[in-house]
Amino acid sequence: MTSSKLGPNKSEENAALLRYLVAKDQPETADDDAPQKRIIVIGKHKYYDLFNAQLIDFPPGPGGDLRGPFVPVNPLDLLWNAPHPDGLKFYAALAKFQGVYEKSPADTEALKSLIRNPFGYGFYYHDSQVSEKISARSLSPITMSKPEVDLKIQISLGEKYYNIQSDLTLDGAFCPLSRIIVRFGHFLIQDAAWHLCDKPPVLDAVAYFKKQSQPLLLTPDAFLEFQLTALPDLETHVRVDHNYLKPGTKAQRKSVGFDKVPEKLIYLSDHGDYVLINPVMRYGEVEIPVLTKRQIFGQDKRGNYFGIPRDARAEDDLIVLLIGQHPDFLEQMENPLLYFYLHRRRFLDADWFLDAFEVWREQGIQVLGFSELKGNTQNPHKANVNIQVASGLNWFNALVKVRFGRKKASLKQLHKSVKNQSKFVLLDDGTTGIIPEEWLHKLADYFNAGQIADDDETIQISKIKYRTISELFDAAMLDEKAQQEINLYNTNLSDFKTIAPAPIPAGLQATLRPYQRQGLSWLNFLDDFGFGGCLADDMGLGKTLQIIAFILLLREKSSKNVNLLVVPTSLIHNWQEEIDKFAPYLKVYILHGPNRAKNTSLFDKYELIITTYGTLISDIVFLKKYVFNYVFLDESQNIKNVSSQRYKAARLLQARNRIAISGTPIENNTFDIYAQLSFACPGLLGSRRYFRNTYAIPIDRFKEKRAAERLQALISPFVLRRTKKEVAAELPEKTEVVLYCEMGEAQRKVYDAYEREFRDYISAEKEEEIQKNGMHVLRGITKLRQICNSPLLIQDEKLYGDTSAKIEQLMDKLRTLTPNHKVLVFSQFVAMLDLIKKDLNHEKIKYAYLKGSTLNRPEVIHQFQEDDATRVFLISLKAGGTGLNLTAADYVFLVDPWWNPAVENQAIDRSYRIGQQKNVIAVRLICPDTVEEKIMVMQQNKAKLAGDLILSGDGFFKSLGKEGLLGLMGGNQ
Numbered sequence: 001m002t003s004s005k006l007g008p009n010k011s012e013e014n015a016a017l018l019r020y021l022v023a024k025d026q027p028e029t030a031d032d033d034a035p036q037k038r039i040i041v042i043g044k045h046k047y048y049d050l051f052n053a054q055l056i057d058f059p060p061g062p063g064g065d066l067r068g069p070f071v072p073v074n075p076l077d078l079l080w081n082a083p084h085p086d087g088l089k090f091y092a093a094l095a096k097f098q099g100v101y102e103k104s105p106a107d108t109e110a111l112k113s114l115i116r117n118p119f120g121y122g123f124y125y126h127d128s129q130v131s132e133k134i135s136a137r138s139l140s141p142i143t144m145s146k147p148e149v150d151l152k153i154q155i156s157l158g159e160k161y162y163n164i165q166s167d168l169t170l171d172g173a174f175c176p177l178s179r180i181i182v183r184f185g186h187f188l189i190q191d192a193a194w195h196l197c198d199k200p201p202v203l204d205a206v207a208y209f210k211k212q213s214q215p216l217l218l219t220p221d222a223f224l225e226f227q228l229t230a231l232p233d234l235e236t237h238v239r240v241d242h243n244y245l246k247p248g249t250k251a252q253r254k255s256v257g258f259d260k261v262p263e264k265l266i267y268l269s270d271h272g273d274y275v276l277i278n279p280v281m282r283y284g285e286v287e288i289p290v291l292t293k294r295q296i297f298g299q300d301k302r303g304n305y306f307g308i309p310r311d312a313r314a315e316d317d318l319i320v321l322l323i324g325q326h327p328d329f330l331e332q333m334e335n336p337l338l339y340f341y342l343h344r345r346r347f348l349d350a351d352w353f354l355d356a357f358e359v360w361r362e363q364g365i366q367v368l369g370f371s372e373l374k375g376n377t378q379n380p381h382k383a384n385v386n387i388q389v390a391s392g393l394n395w396f397n398a399l400v401k402v403r404f405g406r407k408k409a410s411l412k413q414l415h416k417s418v419k420n421q422s423k424f425v426l427l428d429d430g431t432t433g434i435i436p437e438e439w440l441h442k443l444a445d446y447f448n449a450g451q452i453a454d455d456d457e458t459i460q461i462s463k464i465k466y467r468t469i470s471e472l473f474d475a476a477m478l479d480e481k482a483q484q485e486i487n488l489y490n491t492n493l494s495d496f497k498t499i500a501p502a503p504i505p506a507g508l509q510a511t512l513r514p515y516q517r518q519g520l521s522w523l524n525f526l527d528d529f530g531f532g533g534c535l536a537d538d539m540g541l542g543k544t545l546q547i548i549a550f551i552l553l554l555r556e557k558s559s560k561n562v563n564l565l566v567v568p569t570s571l572i573h574n575w576q577e578e579i580d581k582f583a584p585y586l587k588v589y590i591l592h593g594p595n596r597a598k599n600t601s602l603f604d605k606y607e608l609i610i611t612t613y614g615t616l617i618s619d620i621v622f623l624k625k626y627v628f629n630y631v632f633l634d635e636s637q638n639i640k641n642v643s644s645q646r647y648k649a650a651r652l653l654q655a656r657n658r659i660a661i662s663g664t665p666i667e668n669n670t671f672d673i674y675a676q677l678s679f680a681c682p683g684l685l686g687s688r689r690y691f692r693n694t695y696a697i698p699i700d701r702f703k704e705k706r707a708a709e710r711l712q713a714l715i716s717p718f719v720l721r722r723t724k725k726e727v728a729a730e731l732p733e734k735t736e737v738v739l740y741c742e743m744g745e746a747q748r749k750v751y752d753a754y755e756r757e758f759r760d761y762i763s764a765e766k767e768e769e770i771q772k773n774g775m776h777v778l779r780g781i782t783k784l785r786q787i788c789n790s791p792l793l794i795q796d797e798k799l800y801g802d803t804s805a806k807i808e809q810l811m812d813k814l815r816t817l818t819p820n821h822k823v824l825v826f827s828q829f830v831a832m833l834d835l836i837k838k839d840l841n842h843e844k845i846k847y848a849y850l851k852g853s854t855l856n857r858p859e860v861i862h863q864f865q866e867d868d869a870t871r872v873f874l875i876s877l878k879a880g881g882t883g884l885n886l887t888a889a890d891y892v893f894l895v896d897p898w899w900n901p902a903v904e905n906q907a908i909d910r911s912y913r914i915g916q917q918k919n920v921i922a923v924r925l926i927c928p929d930t931v932e933e934k935i936m937v938m939q940q941n942k943a944k945l946a947g948d949l950i951l952s953g954d955g956f957f958k959s960l961g962k963e964g965l966l967g968l969m970g971g972n973q
Contacts, residue, residue, distance in 0.1 A: 038057050038073065055121070105335075115145065122141060125141075146195070147170040168206060262282060291339070325359065389479065398459040400443075418447055447459065448686040466486045469486060507585055508548070508582060530656075536662055541731075545578065547661060575634070579608075589606040631650075671691070742927070814840070814872060830851050
């Protein structure tokens with residue numbers, strides 16, 4: 001009711017008072033309908049000596065006068081609508097200074113954001129002495145700014161006192177200290193103007209001098225104490241002019257060591273997670289942090305003080321150098337710090353600090369404290385790599401020196417780092433050097449190319465890798481002799497035709513075809529340089545003859561000519577036959593069988609030791625101790641599996657040199673060649689892992705043409721391969737070859753049993769009975785021939801085994817030949833062709849098949865002649881004896897040769913007919929020490945039978961008689 005008696009003005013006052021009483025105990029909210037004005041109110045925290053700032057809304061009075069209620073505004077509610085980064089920082093600063101906070105270097109940046117005041121609010125100071133709460137009477141308007149603050153101290157000497165005068169300027173205008181109040185460790189207050197000073201040492205100096213009389217007069221003793229206590233801290237950040245000091249004379253400067261050129265230093269130290277970088281100049285024995293304003297003075301022998309000017313230009317150059325090394329440093333110049341700083345992780349980033357240290361060293365700056373940084377083991381020097389390649393006896397010796405300052409990295413440690421793909425290498429002082437990325441790859445190539453010598457400074461690279469040397473090392477790294485050798489190898493091994501012809505060795509009973517003479521010259525050339533190789537000519541081109549000729553040639557080149565030849569068991573007989581034919585006086589020892597020598601004591605009596613892969617594995621314990629002149633591996637694809645015992649045993653053999661012999665050095669994949677050439681040419685292809693990653697996988701899996709070309713260029717000087725097509729002009733139109741197929745134990749057991757039974761029958765019968773029973777004799781001989789083919793042909797339930805030496809040898813040759821040649825396979829026995837057919841199906845080799853029961857002869861013949869995918873033609877002698885013209889083939893295999901050469905020639909001539917443009921190679925498969933071999937020998941040696949040999953069937957055997965038939969049996973020839 002009283003309210004009705006109040007006038008309008010009184011009602012407004014009561015309403016305001018009500019709002020004030022409500023706001024007293026809870027945050028005020030302005031009347032949404034009343035116009036509001038927003039200001040910034042600063043002052044002291046209610047309970048702590050902390051700077052406080054608030055955003056306040058109030059309804060302004062007439063003319064914008066201050067009046068309540070004063071309602072705090074939460075700046076965090078306004079963050080989301082801040083239109084730009086300055087606004088965000090402004091609100092964040094207000095939020096920081098509203099409550100209790102820990103003082104930190106970030107306070108200065110927050111105050112700067114507050115003073116920028118992007119929204120143009122007015123600043124007011126709240127005087128808590130007038131009113132604890134914000135009221136119109138406690139608020140007074142102020143200005144806030146951040147001027148350029150400079151304090152200069154001048155010291156002069158009067159008759160009795162030192163006169164110390166301090167002058168403060170704000171934006172260049174002089175300001176007496178008497179008018180200044182220092183507040184909150186940040187502000188210089190002059191009347192209603194608050195000046196932010198971001199240099200705490202200047203604030204401290206102002207506070208210090210405000211406590212002193214102006215000017216400050218000190219006696220010499222008091223001044224000495226001032227110099228020792230207050231002045232050093234003042235001079236760190238405030239310029240002090242020692243006007244009383246005269247510049248030192250030349251003699252004075254020299255007397256105390258100030259005549260020398262100042263030294264530049266950088267001190268590094270830890271500060272939490274940061275590294276401090278403190279640039280310092282050393283003047284004589286005095287070190288001055290470059291970012292201080294300290295002056296230098298000295299004292300001569302008479303006790304007189306004199307001034308030493310600092311080298312401003314040198315110091316500025318040092319600062320400019322540092323600022324240019326990291327983008328953070330320029331911004332840090334705004335801080336009143338005596339150092340630069342970087343987070344430890346960023347400082348120890350090798351991409352930064354190695355470059356920085358190199359620049360510092362180039363500028364003659366000494367760096368101290370790097371090794372003392374917490375957790376740091378890195379060497380501060382960039383890698384310095386020096387390489388020299390010299391020619392040694394059997395190696396190119398690459399002297400590799402990698403230094404990090406004065407510390408050298410051992411090759412073993414470098415190899416360990418490269419192997420682990422780590423850029424850090426452990427040095428002997430416990431620090432780690434950092435290998436540049438480009439050198440990490442180069443060193444990997446060096447280590448892949450060779451092996452580390454015992455001196456731990458040299459990588460020994462086989463001379464066989466002369467091309468790799470040129471690729472890996474710059475010409476400037478090669479000494480003159482090494483360069484000359486590489487040029488010699490490049491010239492001679494780039495084209496085999498330029499190799500000087502080797503002489504035909506004495507004792508060779510054969511005429512070498514031109515390409516065979518070239519092969520001998522190539523082997524001889526490799527021998528001159530100590531290089532091994534792989535002779536990889538096509539089947540039928542005379543690899544055996546070339547090797548025999550080379551062994552004879554070695555007689556004339558070496559006083560000790562004991563060579564080892566390792567062959568598949570089935571080829572021992574072939575080599576014996578070829579040696580008897582072409583080099584009958586060659587001293588040969590067969591290391592095979594149960595009665596073989598179990599040591600090397602008798603080897604020196606022979607020129608050639610022939611053994612098998614199986615025997616090699618069994619006898620490697622003593623064979624590896626003997627040093628041969630050469631080791632030859634025939635059919636060297638037998639060691640293509642690097643995990644096999646054959647490969648491991650072959651690698652253990654010692655020899656002056658090695659030659660691999662294979663018509664198919666690569667059968668399945670590129671890795672086949674690795675094993676054979678790592679035997680013949682150690683070091684040429686690098687480690688197994690390197691070859692797999694560099695060549696095998698890119699070529700076999702991804703069909704990379706460049707990788708194949710690189711591999712071809714690398715191995716081509718050491719692999720001699722001539723195909724039948726390449727040397728066709730030097731071949732006769734028809735070449736006949738005998739391939740001996742040594743029976744295995746099981747097949748031999750079956751054969752011996754039937755041969756013994758047949759011999760007993762012949763021995764027991766009289767001559768005339770044998771003549772009467774010609775068909776019985778023929779059946780006996782035929783059964784022995786069938787066993788030579790395969791025991792399965794005789795269909796005996798008591799068989800000891802079903803292996804066939806001929807099928808194994810035939811399939812081995814077909815796998816080799818069919819990718820590039822078409823082949824005819826003849827047999828008198830259809831059952832044998834059926835067995836071969838099964839193996840062809842298993843190997844997925846496409847074939848045509850012609851036998852007596854074949855009804856569609858023209859279609860089958862056309863398939864073989866015209867279908868490129870059909871590589872083999874199986875033909876029974878009966879079906880293929882006449883009427884065939886199979887000019888697509890250039891290899892003919894006679895699986896079971898007959899005693900009538902006319903029949904054999906007919907079969908061979910199925911391929912060698914009018915229209916044939918290829919040279920035909922005919923291969924007879926013969927099992928040694930069987931009726932087949934005896935018949936062949938009789939054909940060759942008994943000319944009187946020439947006319948009889950045209951007889952067929954029992955007519956031939958009737959002409960032999962009982963004695964001749966017994967001669968066909970083993971042991972009675």
